[in-house]
Amino acid sequence: VVITAIYEGDRLVGFAKVTRDLTEQRAAEIKREEQERLLSERYAELQRALEAKSRFLSTISHEVRTPMAGVIGLTEILSKQDLGRENNETILAIFESSKRLLQMLNNVLDSAKLESGKLILELRRFPVRSVLGDVRQIIARDACAKGLKVTGRCEDCLPEYVYGDESRIRQVLLNLAVNAVKFTQNGWIDISAFLRGQTEAETTIRFVVTDTGVGIPEEMHPVIFQPFEQATPSALCVHGGTGLGLSICTELVKLMHGEIGVISQAGSGSTFWFEVPFIKDSQRI
Numbered sequence: 001v002v003i004t005a006i007y008e009g010d011r012l013v014g015f016a017k018v019t020r021d022l023t024e025q026r027a028a029e030i031k032r033e034e035q036e037r038l039l040s041e042r043y044a045e046l047q048r049a050l051e052a053k054s055r056f057l058s059t060i061s062h063e064v065r066t067p068m069a070g071v072i073g074l075t076e077i078l079s080k081q082d083l084g085r086e087n088n089e090t091i092l093a094i095f096e097s098s099k100r101l102l103q104m105l106n107n108v109l110d111s112a113k114l115e116s117g118k119l120i121l122e123l124r125r126f127p128v129r130s131v132l133g134d135v136r137q138i139i140a141r142d143a144c145a146k147g148l149k150v151t152g153r154c155e156d157c158l159p160e161y162v163y164g165d166e167s168r169i170r171q172v173l174l175n176l177a178v179n180a181v182k183f184t185q186n187g188w189i190d191i192s193a194f195l196r197g198q199t200e201a202e203t204t205i206r207f208v209v210t211d212t213g214v215g216i217p218e219e220m221h222p223v224i225f226q227p228f229e230q231a232t233p234s235a236l237c238v239h240g241g242t243g244l245g246l247s248i249c250t251e252l253v254k255l256m257h258g259e260i261g262v263i264s265q266a267g268s269g270s271t272f273w274f275e276v277p278f279i280k281d282s283q284r285i
């Protein structure tokens with residue numbers, strides 16, 4: 001029963017008792033409430049499953065990384081002894097394979113941490129130019145073995161020191177540089193940094209890795225930044241890898257409030273870049 005006010009024009013002239021059949025309306029409400037309950041249950045289930053998956057991946061990767069570090073350390077020691085050419089070659093192959101395996105595990109671990117939001121940035125004052133030098137040095141041996149030249153520069157106006165997460169900047173730059181070596185057969189690789197913008201409190205730096213390698217067709221540009229995606233299905237057979245590198249870079253750059261992108265065409269090399277705003281050294285508390 002509903003009480004309704006009766007008006008003549010603007011004037012209230014009385015009240016009336018109206019009886020309405022609300023059965024259908026109530027049934028619709030009950031149905032909607034039931035659907036909402038089911039939806040929130042499914043969502044909670046999904047969240048639990050995602051968390052369990054991330055936990056599982058990080059536990060496995062963590063547990064496997066410890067013995068892997070042992071294998072790598074011992075094979076490195078063995079590889080420095082004179083055990084005959086054939087044995088030394090075998091040991092070197094074991095050493096290289098275990099390093100690749102550890103790199104894959106690190107990727108899986110980072111991916112799981114990023115997915116569960118457990119990756120926390122560590123902000124410190126660091127010399128930004130030396131990160132580029134270190135990365136050039138790290139890839140130099142593999143690049144040299146393929147006959148590739150490694151070049152690069154840092155724009156003069158870059159600050160000496162900035163305040164940010166040095167190890168994550170190094171990780172993203174190294175990932176791009178390792179890809180450049182992997183997908184380039186001849187020519188050069190350039191690793192440079194430029195000043196992109198400044199405010200009173202922040203300096204934005206653009207890091208650029210350019211190569212003269214196989215290049216990437218334009219329609220694949222958005223795809224390669226997704227987890228487990230590779231530009232060509234043959235990339236996996238020829239070069240190995242998990243296809244996680246660029247997706248981790250994307251998430252890390254996002255976490256640092258930056259941007260990442262690529263300029264490339266099939267057959268004419270690639271330029272991968274990312275930009276990150278850093279707190280100016282003078283602004284540090």
Ligand SMILES: Nc1ncnc2c1ncn2[C@@H]1O[C@H](COP(=O)(O)OP(=O)(O)OP(=O)(O)O)[C@@H](O)[C@H]1O
Pocket residue numbers: 107179180183211213214215216224229230231232235236240241242243244245246247270
């Ligand atoms: N410099 C490059 N030149 C040509 N193709 C590239 C380059 N960098 C990335 N790609 C393409 O993008 C794909 C995704 O790169 P990503 O780094 O995510 O995976 P990956 O290198 O194949 O494996 P992982 O990094 O896990 O070892 C590569 O498989 C390749 O097809």
Ligand SMILES: [Mg+2]
Pocket residue numbers: 175178179241245246
């Ligand atoms: Mg890669």
